[in-house]
Amino acid sequence: MDRFLAWWRTSSEGLNWNWLEHIALLLAAAAFSWLVWKVVFGKLVSVSKTTKTQWDTIVLESVSVPISVLIWLWPSSYAIDSLLEVTSKASTDWFAISRRVMLFGVVLWILLRLVNKVEAYLMTSETRDQTTVSAMGHIFRLLLAVVGVLTALQEFGISLTGLLTFGGVGGLIVGLAAKDLLSNFFGGLMIYFDRPFSVGDWISSPDRNIEGTVERIGMRMTMLRSFESRPIYVPNSVFSSIVVQNPSRMQHRRINETFGLRYKDADKMAVVVADVKKMLEAHPDIEQRATMMVNFDAFAGSSLNFFIYTFTKTVNWAKYHEVKQDVMLKIVEIVHGHGADFAFPTRTVSFDNGDMAEANIPLPEQLNATPNQD
Structure with a gap:
């Protein structure tokens, strides 16, 4: 604590305290903008509830939180920039870069929320294939993540050419080390594109002891639920080498x-x-x-x-x-x-008198005769 007080006395000597007014004005403007946004957003939500479509509600829910965060972060970044400039006398040029990255990050956040909410909305529809919807959601999220990382690196001055060159060599090494992981990933893509089965289908394989209802198709493995309610986790690469029967698509x-x-x-x-x-x-x-x-x-x-x-x-x-x-x-x-009946396994054996004599089978009268006592 003593060190902090000493640093503050040293840094604040001879300062122009007008920057406090600037910071106070920035924060007051942020608070006023946030209140205006809340009022406008509430009105827009009320209007969206009266429409027949759900897309306006989805868009409003996607932008509500990111814009609220941006309203507070944007002036706050200027306030922190001003504070550091007058106290540390250090260069704060990197704050301008940070604000651009922050702005792009908020846009990326809005797009990710939009993708998630559109996917959740489409998954509730019975007319759309859930497997395709889930696949498109994974692809869009992956693209947004790649674009966001590359843009941030470029803004901070990291050469993408050198990074991509290193990524080519590193990708080869990683590919050899994680070939099973990559085969499962591409196996999942083939399931999404070929669609031999979808979520909710009952599938089985005569080649493997695999049978159950598909509950989830991930990027690495597919989860089935057997008739005994046991979960079965199958790597996606397995489906590229076995025969899959889909009784759910029987006519x-x-x-x-x-x-x-x-x-x-x-x-x-x-x-x-x-x-x-x-x-x-x-x-x-x-x-x-x-x-x-x-x-x-x-x-x-x-x-x-x-x-x-x-x-x-x-x-x-x-x-x-x-x-x-x-x-x-x-x-x-x-x-x-019709007076008929169903048969059951029976066997009938018949003899005539001649066959019985030849077989030395005693006749009924012989069975009743008294044996000779002599």
Whole structure:
């Protein structure tokens, strides 16, 4: 504390204290400008709430905080510049550069907030692909960050030519050291551009033990949620070398089932098959434009088999099983309605008397005879 007081006495000797009035005027102007901005901003928000579009609200929310910060920082920088000039007698030319960087930083801040809010707004829309929206948000944020860093370096006098030359050599070294990271990054870009799946899709891979619902597609890895609610984190580079099935983009789901009637119901097979086909043709949840087959198929070991091959209109997994259950219950009603029934595994063995004698199998009367006591 003593050192500070000594420095202040030395620095303030012979000073013209008019700079205090300048600082006070600058801060008062900042306070007045901030109050005016708050009043104007409140009026603009009230007007935006009466419009049908959300874009004006998004723009206002993006600029509100950065402009408030700029209103205080801009005059404050002049006040600090004046204070340092009269106390330290040092050059304060770098303050002019700082103000330009600050102004550009506020503009960059506004653009970043605008990108984030537009992305959040578009993600709530059901008509837009969330994967594409997220990809464009990542790309715009990355571009703004690169432009901001390069502009700041140029303003402070750092040569971009030398930096880019060093970046070429350094980039080669970093690329060799972090090839897996880069492959995952470019794998994420390929997912964004090719769009084999989107957020919310259920995907699986026959090549790997990967199956679940896509929850997030990042720049390095994709997160899935399995049916056991376990998170699965897959590096994006994996998707460039495996086959991915996307059942969420199916047009229909297939019902392919076989039913067996008893052999003694052979005379009812034709009418059962015909009625089952009529039922499918009249069913509201069966796709009539897709392949539909109902045919007697095989003489099985214990049954006469017929099969159905058809498709549902829905691709929803739960709804599909409800439709399948309804179709199978209607088939049970049709079979029973014709006095037939379903077969189950049975085996019938028959003998005639001649075969039984040759096999030395005792006849029923021999089984009841009294054994000879002699």
